[in-house]
Amino acid sequence: MLEFIGKRQKQGAAMTYVEFSSLVARQPDGVVLLEGRRAILECDAVHAESLGRMLAARFPRLRFRTGNALGADEAFSKGVVSVDATRLQVVLPYAGHRSGARRPSVVYASLDALPDSWEEKLAAKTIAASGKYRSLIGYRNRSAAMAAKAAYLMRDTLKAVGWRGEFPRPICACFYVDAHDPEAGGTGHTIRACRREGVPVVFQAAWRKWDGEG
Structure with a gap:
C-alpha cells in the first residue's frame, strides 16, 4: 500500500480515505500535518474545521501538527481542539509568536x-x-528582518521534518492550497519540504471527500 501511495503522489494523484486509513493503521499514534493558506473563504474554513474534527474523532490516538497563522491553520486547529486539544501540536517561529491566540x-x-x-x-x-x-x-x-523571514521558513521546514521525542516526522500532510498555484508562498515551501521527506501530501480537492468515503 505504501509503495502504491508513493507512486500516486509522484503522479500528483489524490489520496483516498482508504489509503489514508491504511497509513494510520501502520502508525496509529503518528502525526498528521494540517495547514494551508491564510486567505480562505468562510465556507472553506468550515470544511477545514470539519476535517480536523473528523480525523481527531475517528482516530483517537492520532496527533496533529499545524502553524499558528490565521486562515487554514486556525480552522484546522478549531476542529482538533473541539475533540481533544492535547493532541494538537503548534509549531512557532519564535516563542512569543501570537501569544494572545494560545489555546489551553x-x-x-x-x-x-x-x-x-x-x-x-x-x-x-x-x-x-x-x-x-x-x-x-x-x-x-x-539583519533582524532577514532573520525573522528565515525563521518562518525554517519553522515550516521543521513541521515537515519533525524532531525527536513527541514531535516525529508526519505520516501525512493535509493542505488547504490555492488551487491555481498550490506551491505558492510558505504553504508551497512546506509542501516541497514534505515531499523531500517522503511525507504524502493531500489537497482539499481530495480530503473534502473523506467524510463521505468513511
Missing part, C-alpha cells in the same frame, strides 16, 4: 527552543526544498 492544553513548540545543532540542519533542508531562498537563509544573521 495545546502543545506549543518554537524554533528557538531547539538545540543549536539543529539550525544548520534545518537551514540545509530549507534550501534543498526551496532553492530560491538560498540567499535569505545563508545571510539570515545579517
Whole structure:
C-alpha cells in the first residue's frame, strides 16, 4: 500500500480515505500535518474545521501538527481542539509568536527552543526544498528582518521534518492550497519540504471527500 501511495503522489494523484486509513493503521499514534493558506473563504474554513474534527474523532490516538497563522491553520486547529486539544501540536517561529491566540492544553513548540545543532540542519533542508531562498537563509544573521523571514521558513521546514521525542516526522500532510498555484508562498515551501521527506501530501480537492468515503 505504501509503495502504491508513493507512486500516486509522484503522479500528483489524490489520496483516498482508504489509503489514508491504511497509513494510520501502520502508525496509529503518528502525526498528521494540517495547514494551508491564510486567505480562505468562510465556507472553506468550515470544511477545514470539519476535517480536523473528523480525523481527531475517528482516530483517537492520532496527533496533529499545524502553524499558528490565521486562515487554514486556525480552522484546522478549531476542529482538533473541539475533540481533544492535547493532541494538537503548534509549531512557532519564535516563542512569543501570537501569544494572545494560545489555546489551553495545546502543545506549543518554537524554533528557538531547539538545540543549536539543529539550525544548520534545518537551514540545509530549507534550501534543498526551496532553492530560491538560498540567499535569505545563508545571510539570515545579517539583519533582524532577514532573520525573522528565515525563521518562518525554517519553522515550516521543521513541521515537515519533525524532531525527536513527541514531535516525529508526519505520516501525512493535509493542505488547504490555492488551487491555481498550490506551491505558492510558505504553504508551497512546506509542501516541497514534505515531499523531500517522503511525507504524502493531500489537497482539499481530495480530503473534502473523506467524510463521505468513511
